[in-house]
Amino acid sequence: MQHLWIAATLIAAVAQTGRNAAQAGLTKTIGTAAATQVRFLFGLPFALIFLALVAGLGPDAVPTLTTRALGFTALGAVAQIGGTAMMLRLMQSQSFAVTTAWLKTEPILLAIAAFAVLGDPLTLPTLLAIALATVGVVVMTLKPGAASRLAQARPALAGLAAAFLFGLSAIGFRGGITALDQGGFLIRATTILCLSLALQTALLGLFDRRGLIASFRHWRGSITAGFLGAFASQFWFIGFSLTSAANVRTLALIDLVFAQMVSAWVFHQPTSRRQMAGMALIVAGVAVLLRTEI
Numbered sequence: 001m002q003h004l005w006i007a008a009t010l011i012a013a014v015a016q017t018g019r020n021a022a023q024a025g026l027t028k029t030i031g032t033a034a035a036t037q038v039r040f041l042f043g044l045p046f047a048l049i050f051l052a053l054v055a056g057l058g059p060d061a062v063p064t065l066t067t068r069a070l071g072f073t074a075l076g077a078v079a080q081i082g083g084t085a086m087m088l089r090l091m092q093s094q095s096f097a098v099t100t101a102w103l104k105t106e107p108i109l110l111a112i113a114a115f116a117v118l119g120d121p122l123t124l125p126t127l128l129a130i131a132l133a134t135v136g137v138v139v140m141t142l143k144p145g146a147a148s149r150l151a152q153a154r155p156a157l158a159g160l161a162a163a164f165l166f167g168l169s170a171i172g173f174r175g176g177i178t179a180l181d182q183g184g185f186l187i188r189a190t191t192i193l194c195l196s197l198a199l200q201t202a203l204l205g206l207f208d209r210r211g212l213i214a215s216f217r218h219w220r221g222s223i224t225a226g227f228l229g230a231f232a233s234q235f236w237f238i239g240f241s242l243t244s245a246a247n248v249r250t251l252a253l254i255d256l257v258f259a260q261m262v263s264a265w266v267f268h269q270p271t272s273r274r275q276m277a278g279m280a281l282i283v284a285g286v287a288v289l290l291r292t293e294i
Helices: 004-030 032-041 044-057 067-093 096-103 106-117 124-141 146-150 154-178 185-207 209-217 219-242 245-265 273-293
Strands: none
Touching: 004 032, 004 067, 004 209, 004 219, 004 245, 032 067, 032 185, 032 209, 032 219, 044 185, 044 219, 067 154, 067 185, 096 154, 106 124, 106 154, 106 245, 124 245, 124 273, 154 185, 154 219, 154 245, 185 209, 185 219, 209 219, 219 245, 245 273
16 A cells, blocks of 8 residues: 555556647647647546446445545646646647656756745655656757757747646645645545646636537547546546645656657657666665655
8 A cells, every 4th residue: 555656656657648648739729728628628527427426335434524635636736737737738739758748847847936835754765766757758859959949939938837737736736635634545545636626627618618608529539538637647646646746746746757668669759868767866866755655
């Protein structure tokens, strides 16, 4: 049980990759706002199914919401909407590699904020792990000279802002889960997942009814993105219920290594020395994290 967060994080990272691809495809047809809404609106029914299964088959009833849990979840819900919208817009103007590099600075921002807000532990080995893995992402995804050119560009600021919002959302969701007084980790994680998706669906439905109609017109892609989003979030929330949000987000960086391996072995695309060095740093960071936490 102690190491379950590792499996949950890896499953969530894989599912999130599929969800991002599905959302990016929808962005081209129905726009950024509508594609952002799809993640929540079409994910909510699946989350409710997950909750019904957990409550029906498990030993715990759905816990009673507390004011603290509601406040933290609302914070996470709003921050995630902003982060998702900025991510999708950034993907339209920048390459996937550049977008990824900025977004993956999240663990550093998250670790500091979670320490200040939630009191999550922040040890030197944890900071070292986060720093190694994050530098590995930057080395792996940004070509030489790109960082200096992008440092003064708007996309860099947008990417860092998106990373900050995603980090803030993780703090909100972990805070909501830990603020529930009843039940085990699974029922608490799934309850907060449903609450967050319900809040996000209500907020976006009020401000973008045109996007709501467009998402139903493209219902096949919307359902796919919604399911993958709910499935990924279910496992993200399980991870948040078991360990600090910074640990979860740092381990998730390993998905870049998996993606590069598939690219090389399946599609026979060459791996450069720069990418190898970046992967080595990511693996080193993950190794330090796991050695510290296990």
